[in-house]
Amino acid sequence: MFSKQRTWLSGALWKPKNPHSLEHLKYLHNLLCKNQQVTEQNRSLLVETLRSISEILIWGDQNDSSVFDFFLEKNMLSFFLRYLQQRCGRYICVQLLQTLNILFENIRNETSLYYLLSNNHVNSIIVHKFDFSDEEVMAYYISFLKTLSLKLNKHTIHFFYNEHTNDFALYTEAIKFFNHSEAMVRIAVRTITLNVFRVDDKAMLRYIRDRTAAPYFSNLVWFIGNHILDLDLCVRHDMDHRSRDRLSDLVAEHLDHLHYLNDILCIGLDTLNLVLIHHLLNNLFIPLYVYSLTKRKKFDDPQDDRKHVSSVVSLFLLSQVFLIMHHRQLTQQLAEVIFHGDIFLTQTEGMQNSPKAGIREFRAPAESLEKTLENNRPKKRHIQTAPPSVGQEDGAVGETEEGSSTFYLTREEHTDTVSSPSTEGALSPISEVCSADTELSSPTQNSTDEEKLIGLSHRMAIPSGMPDHPLPFTLENRPYLETIFNALECMENDYSALFALCLLYAIGHNEGISQTLLDGVMMPTERSKSKDNYNILLVERLIRIIEQACQSGSKVRLATLEVSIKLLKQLVVREHRSYLQDRHLACIENARECSTQRLRNFYKSEEIFLDMFEDEYREMKNRPLNVEYLMQDASILLPPTGTPLTGIDFNKRLPCGEVERTRKAIRVFFSVRELSLCLMNETEAQLPLTKEDNCIKVNDVLDLNNSDLIACTVLMRESRRQERRFLVIDPMQLILVEPDSKRLGWGVVRFVGFLQDVEVSGDKDDSRLLHVVVHKPSSSIHSRSHPILSARFIFDDHIRCMAAKQRLLKGRQRARLQKMQAIERLLDIPPAPDGTRSRSIPIPGRSHPVRPTSSSSSTTSSPVSTQSQGRGSRRISAEQKRHLQAKAAQRSKSRQVMGPSMGTGLRSGVSPARDGVEMGEEATSAMAVQSLNQNISSNNSSGSERMSGSSRSSGRLVSAGSRGNQGDEARLEIPLEDLSTSSKQHRSLSFERARLARLAREAGVRTNHGHHQAVHHTLMMRSHSLSPHRSRQETSSLMSRKDPRRQSAPQTLATSFKAPSILQTILSQSGSDRRPQITCSGSSSDDSPDSGRARSWSGGAPKTLLPASAPSLSLMDSIGHSRRSISAAMLLPPERTTVVRRCEEEEEEETSRSTTLEVGSGDQGKSTDSALSSDETGPSSSDITPSSETSLSDLALGSEIRPSASTRDRSTSSQLTQLAQLVQEHYAYSCY
């Protein structure tokens, strides 16, 4: 085409050879001059001319400045404009826009740019009415505006924004397309606005705020709101997941909007933000999102035809808001409304006529943005006041006309109503501040906001979170928070619970919300110094969810479980320290036991189980749940489903089929275990099953002297490379080494793979050949396809080949077996005694079965011992705060008390050490029996077969009691914790009994420790950490005795202590009022549900800890192997002790260290002798006698008495030794 044009032209003009030269531009200028009218004929020529001009100009910009001078001199831009004005159609328009695009994008010379912009031609082009129905014109036009907006800065802004005429075409023309049907156009508009806002020019920004902000934002908010209504509609009508694509688009769109709004807020233009926040809150977030929370609840008014969405959707949307937006004023106000309810709404409801009633409403803007902007377009300066102020936003525009101060006043009035009408007085100073300071610098704003809040909370008598005077937390008058809390109850499913969790999590993580406000609803976050004051109601609901997740057939999805765990940690864990009350901790422990139990049911000794187990662990570690990503997923907006056919991620739906149920059980186990360890501030010692650190890595140099090496040639399948290697088979890994050139007998590792992933097969043609494939430990289940090694191993002869094959196969088997055993230990599955499974035979290199069993059992199944540890630390800290002054004196006193008792402990430990280990075990088991015995003696009808059962149940009772006790203690000492009315009843029932039991346990520790000093064990870890707390507990109990209210408890003990059947007494004292049948029942079958109920504090569904075979078996086993376990336990990581010691205070260091030993040995004895829950019976209940005596005598008589007490301990325990043996026999019988 062009060549034709050239021939056509050649006669008329001389065309320069070089297309990039001044001459060529002159030639083109000439062309333009001759073709000022666009016609059919010259159209193509003009297009090419325009295109060439842009090319030459850019060339000139980069190479020859005279080109640009010529362009400006001839004012060639005016040609452009003239062509446009001829309405010559798309063809020229697109070319012009492209030319301009290229010009503005590629010009780097700033002066050139200024010249281009200087004569207002560009603005004329911007306001030109292109044919925007043509999508290509639209695309080029908006790209042009975007290119210009990218060139904006403090200097160039004046070419676009005319201060005198108040004209800013670039911006106003762009925002007209804010709701264009094309996504790309909308994005460009957002980019342009952000680029404009970013320019720091006061006059321009004032213009934007006064003239365009209100109309733009109100229209934008309306646009967003309508999207939300669509989204809601989509959710309502799509129970079958049919329009998932559309839904996810709508969700993504909403996210885009939120991110956009957040980006605006983040630019930090306070004055503009005020307008935006006003519109967002009053026209969208509060009326549409928050008000919808209570829909279909009691607040719902059928006549109310205000637009709303379903409460599930609003929960989802609000969590997105809080996850994305962190702007202080916005989130603070929004959270305030959610927490405290909207008094404005409740008060003005029914008075629709009142002028303010319409303020918070989601409704269409009075007129379209384009119209408003047209009206605003300044022909003359004073016309703009004309638009009648329909609605708030227009009002704001009108008022801000004269100066900005009035604007803030109106704004503040809104804030007023946002918070509460009753606070008007409190707010007046702020309005003054604001109006005085036109620019409204942010510090001022901050401080006033704070003031306002404080004023607010005082006036409204809302708990301001001041730790000294906490008011009870209730959900009364908090309709929205109540809805959120209620959503946490997973009755049928966890559909809304997940969103409620995410919302609370997001609120807790939102930096914009002040801690004061959060303290008002007792939601501690990372920022709180202490987490003593957590919201019990909330925590209890979280625990319910966790408990539910651990049950079979649970409707709680993995994601829900994980978010509840996150939220729980956020509420109660701070810097590795848990503030969780003991009764709550006990519930978590219980849940952990349940999850273990449940996984035990799924446990199979099949290969696939191991793979799944490790895969899930990897998955959990590699892809931890990210709440923000979770809430980007539209699929969770639809009711939970179980089918993988929907393509929903596994953790966001219910499991389908046995395999997925197993996977879920594994994941639940990991999650709850991790939570429990975290709450107890322990580090994971057993997971992952493969410790990377212990593995041999490539390029390691190994001493292979005396190792079995098999030489072979490795032929890689893919690369066809051939290498001479030596095959070494480690217990876990397959290793290929190359001889080390430096040291004889050493080898350099060239390849390692896990034996468990090895696949070996022979070759039927070549007996010296093996096919070896080493699979990759996959990070996800779907990607098992890529083996890390796929090769043929060629050996020297077929004997070596056979040997290698056998070793690989055996090695694989053994490696897997070892891991299976590790899993069994984790799950407290005892090695089968009948020898049917090969794993019951101890394997060299494997640690003894009992050791891990007992240690883990004490974690999982003995909430008493573990929880007391957690509680010790927690309670003490609270106490210390409270009795800061009194503490020192009391501490010294307690040290006196402690000192001698320790001494006795040590002494008594040494003297009976004739057969330290043996003795220790027997003594503890004897104690276990004592209570049992007493229990049974009171119930003569019970046969000996039932003994084990009854002992277990009584142990449970005590443990349940002790848990309640802690609640009680907490209540007495820290009254603020007793705020939840719902759980009060439960707790008060168990208080008394529990208190006794706790004392009993403390005492038990005392008695035990004397005898088991020599015993050293893995358990030491736990008991180490126990000890300091224990010792402090005594301090605290001393202190508490000063409290007259508490006198009664020790007294009761004192009287009962001499009675032979002390447990009986305690149980009947505490239990008779409520559940006497437990006390006397000796049958295990009757008891287990009961005890289960006693354990679950909320009185919900009974926790079945049923499948009792495991405990009894493990118990059995541990008796048999107890001695070996002791010797195996020497591999104790020493750093544990230091961890513990950190928590101690220096002054007490000596004391507690020695206690450490004692208590450690005490617990040790316990757990070696009986692995599962039954072991608590012994130490915790039976030892009441001596210990309560000790502590009481401490109190009453002073330290002189103590030696006698310990003597008594010793004699008692030696008596019990025999009883213990008796019981062991019974245990043994009942097992077989």
Added chain:
Amino acid sequence: MLEQLGQDPNVAVYCTSALHHPQSTGSRHFIVIDALSIGTSNVLGVGKSCLLLQFTDKRFQPVHDLTIGVEFGARMITIDGKQIKLQIWDTAGQESFRSITRSYYRGAAGALLVYDITRRDTFNHLTTWLEDARQHSNSNMVIMLIGNKSDLEARREVKKEEGEAFAREHGLIFMETSAKTAANVEEAFINTAKEIYQKIQDGVFDINNEANGIKIGPQHSPANQNMPSGGGGGNQGGNCC
């Protein structure tokens, strides 16, 4: 953006492609595909805007002393006899706004991830870009990895194999191009479009769901089809013949 001193433009490519370009054939409806070009931003450019201009408007011939790029371009191409309009949006300069990047990724069916083979840092940044793209985009988005400035063999810092390996690892299509010599530019864009088209055929992309960056274009009158400047810029490139 001082770019390489390349060889003379290879104009032959345009001739052939211009011949291939159908003026108006078959059904009037065509598919519009939105795609992005991403990579380290323009200031120390990897030449993606030049690539874009190279592809969308053949009338701009690559010349050694001229570097021109655009941030938006559209062009009609034909794949399997089907008219497809490829619209490409440059994401440069908007990185500071999260909302914008996010929206762009989501609204596009394809992306060209461009690095400069003469600058290793641009290659090293790929992971970040890719993570961003993967996180925000539709999982079906087709991503083409482009090592640009392949004409500057002497200053090469990133081996072709490295690019290939990266692409293989992350499931991308890979190509080395030169905006200067126009080598592979055509192929890079058309291959991307082909891949997207294939996904449309397979039903992975829903053509009725505009949010994916794919839609049915409006019917154009044949008269207009004859003289698009940007959209059909290719047919203006015949001046070399």
